[in-house]
Amino acid sequence: MPLLMLKNLPRYECLLAAAKEFPDLDPSACEAFLHLLRAGDECFRAVESNLARHNISQGRFGVLMSLLNNCRGESSPTALSPAELADRTAVTRATMTGLIDTLERDGLVTRVPDTEDRRMMAVGLTEKARTLLHEILPDHFRRMTALMQSLDESERRTLVQLLNKIQEQAAAMAPPPAPLAATLS
Amino acid sequence: MPLLMLKNLPRYECLLAAAKEFPDLDPSACEAFLHLLRAGDECFRAVESNLARHNISQGRFGVLMSLLNNCRGESSPTALSPAELADRTAVTRATMTGLIDTLERDGLVTRVPDTEDRRMMAVGLTEKARTLLHEILPDHFRRMTALMQSLDESERRTLVQLLNKIQEQAAAMAPPPAPLAATLS
DNA sequence: TATTTGTCGTTAGCTCCCTAACCATCGGCC
DNA sequence: GGCCGATGGTTAGGGAGCTAACGACAAATA
Numbered sequence: 001m002p003l004l005m006l007k008n009l010p011r012y013e014c015l016l017a018a019a020k021e022f023p024d025l026d027p028s029a030c031e032a033f034l035h036l037l038r039a040g041d042e043c044f045r046a047v048e049s050n051l052a053r054h055n056i057s058q059g060r061f062g063v064l065m066s067l068l069n070n071c072r073g074e075s076s077p078t079a080l081s082p083a084e085l086a087d088r089t090a091v092t093r094a095t096m097t098g099l100i101d102t103l104e105r106d107g108l109v110t111r112v113p114d115t116e117d118r119r120m121m122a123v124g125l126t127e128k129a130r131t132l133l134h135e136i137l138p139d140h141f142r143r144m145t146a147l148m149q150s151l152d153e154s155e156r157r158t159l160v161q162l163l164n165k166i167q168e169q170a171a172a173m174a175p176p177p178a179p180l181a182a183t184l185s
Numbered sequence: 186m187p188l189l190m191l192k193n194l195p196r197y198e199c200l201l202a203a204a205k206e207f208p209d210l211d212p213s214a215c216e217a218f219l220h221l222l223r224a225g226d227e228c229f230r231a232v233e234s235n236l237a238r239h240n241i242s243q244g245r246f247g248v249l250m251s252l253l254n255n256c257r258g259e260s261s262p263t264a265l266s267p268a269e270l271a272d273r274t275a276v277t278r279a280t281m282t283g284l285i286d287t288l289e290r291d292g293l294v295t296r297v298p299d300t301e302d303r304r305m306m307a308v309g310l311t312e313k314a315r316t317l318l319h320e321i322l323p324d325h326f327r328r329m330t331a332l333m334q335s336l337d338e339s340e341r342r343t344l345v346q347l348l349n350k351i352q353e354q355a356a357a358m359a360p361p362p363a364p365l366a367a368t369l370s
Numbered sequence: 371t372a373t374t375t376g377t378c379g380t381t382a383g384c385t386c387c388c389t390a391a392c393c394a395t396c397g398g399c400c
Numbered sequence: 401g402g403c404c405g406a407t408g409g410t411t412a413g414g415g416a417g418c419t420a421a422c423g424a425c426a427a428a429t430a
Contacts (some may be wrong), residue, residue, distance in 0.1 A: 006273065007274070007275040008273070010254070021338060022322055022323060022326055023323075024322075024323040024324075024326040024330070024427090025329075025330075026329065026330040026333070028333075028341045028342075029329050029330045029332070029334070029341070030330075030334035031236055031341070031345060032333050032336065032341045032344050032345055033228060033329040033332060033353070035344070035345045035348040036221075036224060036225050036228060036344070036348060037225050037228060037229055038348075038352060039221060039225070039348040039349075039351050039352040039355070040221050040222050040224070040225020040226065040229075041225065042351075042352055042355035042356060043218060043221060043222060043351065043355050044222055044225075045355075046355050046358050052413080057416070058416090059416065059417075067319055069195070069199075069230040079290065079377080081250040081381080082378075082379065082380095083377080083378060087192065088192055088193070089192070090192040091417075091418095092417075092418065092419080092420075093378075093379065093380085094379090094380075094381080094417085094419080094420090095416075095417050095418070096186065096379090097379065097380055097381085098380095098415095098416080099417095102415090117377095117378085117425080117426070117427090118423065118424080118425060119377070119378040119379070119423095119425045119426070120377095120378065120379085121378085121379070123212055124300050128193075134280045136206075137209075138206055138207060138209040141207055141209040141211070142209045143215050143358070144210075144211065144215050144218045145209070145210075145211040145214045145215075146354065146357070146358060147218060147351060147354055147358070148211070148212070148213075148217050148218060148351065148354075149214070149351070149354065150350040150351070150354050151217065151347060151350060151351070153213055155325035155347055155350075156213045156214070156216070156217045157213075158343065159217050159220070159344070159347045159348075160216060160220045160326070161216055161222070162225040162336060162340055162343065162344045162347075162415080163220040163221060163223075163344075164220065164224075164338060165335040166224050166228065166332060166333065166335070166336065167220070167223060167224040167227055167229075167339075168226035168335070168337050169331065169332055169333075169334065170228050170230075170231050170238075170332055171227060172229050172326070173332070174309060177397090182341065183259065242385080242386065243386090244386070244387075259394080266408080266409090266411095267408085267409065268407080268408065268409080275383075276387075276388095277388065278408085278409065278410085279387085279389075279390090279409090279410075279411080280388070281409090282387080282409065282410055282411085283386080283387080283410095284386090284387095287385095299408095302395075302396070302408080303396090303408090304394065304396070304397060304407070304408035304409070305395095305408060305409085306408085306409070312372080315386045325399080336399055
């Protein structure tokens with residue numbers, strides 16, 4: 001999340017001053033918003049910088065994790081279609097094509113055509129990818145733990161609850177991607 | 186923040202299960218981390234989509250807001266150097282050159298050489314930019330307010346406190362950009 | 371059976387941001 | 401006064417993600 005803001009957040013007095021010029025500015029809402037984005041961004045960078053050392057971007061990581069997760073719980077053995085992957089990683093299918101291209105080039109996934117539906121492809125993890133993930137993930141998880149270490153269990157629960165409220169609100173405000181058969185026919 | 190994760194966050198039981206395979210995975214830390222990134226990302230998108238309608242990316246917005254803010258409080262009349270802008274918006278100087286290029290092309294900022302130090306430039310807002318900002322900002326602030334509307338004042342304070350703890354931790358983990366004259370001479 | 375509609379994956383072209391390398395200039399030091 | 405490191409801003413090149421458009425195929429419809 002390249003930041004929508006400044007390195008040094010404005011102090012609260014500045015927000016109060018700005019609210020005089022812009023009556024729509026709610027200082028406490030603005031403050032919470034800015035802190036949320038900054039904390040999210042810094043946490044993101046903290047783990048991203050680690051993954052980047054192994055040439056894994058967030059998009060690539062999402063693909064690999066989706067495939068890794070897929071093998072657990074369900075019976076299907078780790079293979080997913082590009083469209084399914086795009087959906088799970090919240091990325092367009094076009095972007096997914098590019099991600100799979102480079103992951104395949106680097107020998108981390110395989111792409112085999114589906115025999116039944118010849119439009120489809122099946123994307124699967126290679127052994128090399130599994131090895132890589134088991135090399136990266138422990139450190140990745142340790143970083144998450146470190147980031148949250150100053151919060152005790154109760155604080156974490158509180159945080160998650162507050163974030164959920166915000167996220168629900170944000171989701172409600174998002175442009176409905178195709179509400180309910182809102183056809184114009 | 187293109188997301189480092191999936192559209193549907195893993196359920197807590199899945200985290201518990203995964204923790205069996207990866208002892209370094211702290212489920213509650215992981216959960217808090219994922220929720221933080223997702224909430225931040227959705228809030229980011231909520232306001233970004235609005236700014237995008239006016240052809241304002243986060244980088245451009247940061248520049249414009251830095252210049253707008255600069256005229257208040259200090260005596261200097263709205264002009265900043267590219268390096269200063271890059272620092273405030275947490276972007277590289279190279280990126281700032283590109284941002285200023287397009288902002289200048291769109292008539293939103295002016296770039297005039299400094300007469301005293303001939304390396305420097307002074308970047309200033311145009312009247313067009315001020316008009317645009319006053320057209321965009323009220324809605325921008327209303328969106329922030331809407332995003333936070335499900336939290337009362339006390340919850341917002343709590344959230345900011347928790348986020349501050351996390352952010353301090355993240356900052357401490359960040360790669361020190363040049364610690365303390367760590368020269369290798 | 372033949373046609374339309376929808377889906378899947380891909381391509382082309384764009385924006386944003388990054389790193390690495392460059393010159394020009396300033397300021398201190400001999 | 402003349403080098404020299406530090407600091408300006410810029411350029412070149414690359415990766416990631418997006419939208420819009422496409423051809424191939426499957427499924428629904430007539």
